[in-house]
Amino acid sequence: MRIGELARRTGVNERLLRYYEQQGLLQPERLPSGYRVYGESDVAVVHRIRSLLAAGLSTATISQILPCLRDDGEGLVPTCTELIAQLQDERARMTSAIEELETSRSLLDTVITAGMAAV
Known part of the structure:
Protein backbone atom coordinates (compact mmCIF):
# COMPACT_ATOMS: atom_id res chain seq x y z
CA MET A 1 0.00 0.00 0.00
CA CYS A 80 14.21 -8.65 24.88
CA THR A 81 15.21 -8.95 28.52
CA GLU A 82 17.32 -5.77 28.44
CA LEU A 83 14.19 -3.84 27.48
CA ILE A 84 12.71 -4.21 30.97
CA ALA A 85 15.48 -2.15 32.58
CA GLN A 86 15.13 0.59 29.95
CA LEU A 87 11.37 0.72 30.46
CA GLN A 88 11.86 0.92 34.23
CA ASP A 89 14.20 3.89 33.68
CA GLU A 90 11.58 5.58 31.49
CA ARG A 91 8.93 4.95 34.14
CA ALA A 92 11.15 6.49 36.83
CA ARG A 93 11.68 9.53 34.60
CA MET A 94 7.93 9.91 34.15
CA THR A 95 7.30 9.53 37.88
CA SER A 96 9.81 12.27 38.59
CA ALA A 97 8.18 14.57 36.04
CA ILE A 98 4.75 13.89 37.55
CA GLU A 99 6.03 14.72 41.03
CA GLU A 100 7.52 18.00 39.76
CA LEU A 101 4.22 18.90 38.10
CA GLU A 102 2.29 18.11 41.26
CA THR A 103 4.60 20.40 43.25
CA SER A 104 4.14 23.17 40.68
CA ARG A 105 0.35 22.72 40.78
CA SER A 106 0.37 22.91 44.56
CA LEU A 107 2.35 26.16 44.48
CA LEU A 108 -0.05 27.55 41.90
CA ASP A 109 -3.03 26.55 44.07
CA THR A 110 -1.46 28.44 46.99
CA VAL A 111 -1.04 31.58 44.86
CA ILE A 112 -4.61 31.33 43.54
CA THR A 113 -6.04 30.85 47.04
CA ALA A 114 -4.06 33.81 48.37
CA GLY A 115 -5.20 35.94 45.44
CA MET A 116 -8.84 35.05 45.97
CA ALA A 117 -8.61 35.87 49.68
CA ALA A 118 -7.12 39.28 48.85
CA VAL A 119 -10.08 40.19 46.59
Whole structure:
Protein backbone atom coordinates (compact mmCIF):
# COMPACT_ATOMS: atom_id res chain seq x y z
CA MET A 1 0.00 0.00 0.00
CA ARG A 2 1.12 3.55 -0.61
CA ILE A 3 1.56 6.21 2.07
CA GLY A 4 -1.91 7.70 1.50
CA GLU A 5 -3.55 4.36 2.19
CA LEU A 6 -1.47 3.85 5.34
CA ALA A 7 -2.42 7.33 6.49
CA ARG A 8 -6.10 6.60 5.91
CA ARG A 9 -5.98 3.24 7.69
CA THR A 10 -4.06 4.50 10.72
CA GLY A 11 -5.41 8.04 11.04
CA VAL A 12 -1.84 9.37 10.99
CA ASN A 13 -1.09 12.03 8.40
CA GLU A 14 1.47 11.43 5.66
CA ARG A 15 3.89 14.02 6.98
CA LEU A 16 4.04 12.22 10.33
CA LEU A 17 4.54 8.87 8.62
CA ARG A 18 7.52 10.35 6.75
CA TYR A 19 8.87 11.63 10.07
CA TYR A 20 8.54 8.13 11.55
CA GLU A 21 10.59 6.86 8.62
CA GLN A 22 13.27 9.52 9.20
CA GLN A 23 13.44 8.43 12.84
CA GLY A 24 13.93 4.78 11.82
CA LEU A 25 10.53 3.69 13.14
CA LEU A 26 9.16 2.63 9.75
CA GLN A 27 11.11 1.06 6.88
CA PRO A 28 8.92 1.01 3.78
CA GLU A 29 10.11 -0.49 0.55
CA ARG A 30 10.90 1.97 -2.23
CA LEU A 31 9.83 1.56 -5.84
CA PRO A 32 12.25 2.67 -8.56
CA SER A 33 10.05 5.76 -8.88
CA GLY A 34 10.79 6.60 -5.23
CA TYR A 35 7.28 5.88 -4.00
CA ARG A 36 7.04 4.25 -0.59
CA VAL A 37 5.32 0.87 -0.34
CA TYR A 38 4.08 -0.30 3.04
CA GLY A 39 3.09 -3.79 4.08
CA GLU A 40 0.08 -4.87 6.10
CA SER A 41 2.31 -5.22 9.18
CA ASP A 42 3.14 -1.50 9.01
CA VAL A 43 -0.43 -0.70 10.08
CA ALA A 44 0.23 -2.49 13.37
CA VAL A 45 3.66 -0.85 13.70
CA VAL A 46 2.11 2.62 13.37
CA HIS A 47 -0.44 1.73 16.06
CA ARG A 48 2.40 0.56 18.34
CA ILE A 49 4.30 3.79 17.71
CA ARG A 50 1.20 5.85 18.57
CA SER A 51 0.64 3.84 21.77
CA LEU A 52 4.24 4.32 22.88
CA LEU A 53 4.14 8.05 22.11
CA ALA A 54 0.93 8.32 24.12
CA ALA A 55 2.73 6.60 26.99
CA GLY A 56 5.23 9.46 26.98
CA LEU A 57 8.17 7.83 25.22
CA SER A 58 10.30 9.79 22.76
CA THR A 59 10.80 8.64 19.18
CA ALA A 60 14.47 8.00 20.01
CA THR A 61 13.48 5.62 22.80
CA ILE A 62 10.79 4.03 20.65
CA SER A 63 13.30 3.32 17.88
CA GLN A 64 15.39 1.37 20.40
CA ILE A 65 12.57 -0.64 21.95
CA LEU A 66 10.22 -1.16 19.00
CA PRO A 67 12.14 -4.16 17.65
CA CYS A 68 11.80 -5.79 21.08
CA LEU A 69 8.02 -5.56 21.34
CA ARG A 70 5.26 -7.76 20.03
CA ASP A 71 1.51 -7.50 20.38
CA ASP A 72 -0.03 -10.57 22.04
CA GLY A 73 -3.57 -9.41 21.33
CA GLU A 74 -4.00 -7.96 24.80
CA GLY A 75 -1.14 -5.48 24.73
CA LEU A 76 2.53 -4.99 24.03
CA VAL A 77 4.90 -7.62 25.42
CA PRO A 78 8.70 -7.21 25.57
CA THR A 79 10.74 -9.89 23.82
CA CYS A 80 14.21 -8.65 24.88
CA THR A 81 15.21 -8.95 28.52
CA GLU A 82 17.32 -5.77 28.44
CA LEU A 83 14.19 -3.84 27.48
CA ILE A 84 12.71 -4.21 30.97
CA ALA A 85 15.48 -2.15 32.58
CA GLN A 86 15.13 0.59 29.95
CA LEU A 87 11.37 0.72 30.46
CA GLN A 88 11.86 0.92 34.23
CA ASP A 89 14.20 3.89 33.68
CA GLU A 90 11.58 5.58 31.49
CA ARG A 91 8.93 4.95 34.14
CA ALA A 92 11.15 6.49 36.83
CA ARG A 93 11.68 9.53 34.60
CA MET A 94 7.93 9.91 34.15
CA THR A 95 7.30 9.53 37.88
CA SER A 96 9.81 12.27 38.59
CA ALA A 97 8.18 14.57 36.04
CA ILE A 98 4.75 13.89 37.55
CA GLU A 99 6.03 14.72 41.03
CA GLU A 100 7.52 18.00 39.76
CA LEU A 101 4.22 18.90 38.10
CA GLU A 102 2.29 18.11 41.26
CA THR A 103 4.60 20.40 43.25
CA SER A 104 4.14 23.17 40.68
CA ARG A 105 0.35 22.72 40.78
CA SER A 106 0.37 22.91 44.56
CA LEU A 107 2.35 26.16 44.48
CA LEU A 108 -0.05 27.55 41.90
CA ASP A 109 -3.03 26.55 44.07
CA THR A 110 -1.46 28.44 46.99
CA VAL A 111 -1.04 31.58 44.86
CA ILE A 112 -4.61 31.33 43.54
CA THR A 113 -6.04 30.85 47.04
CA ALA A 114 -4.06 33.81 48.37
CA GLY A 115 -5.20 35.94 45.44
CA MET A 116 -8.84 35.05 45.97
CA ALA A 117 -8.61 35.87 49.68
CA ALA A 118 -7.12 39.28 48.85
CA VAL A 119 -10.08 40.19 46.59
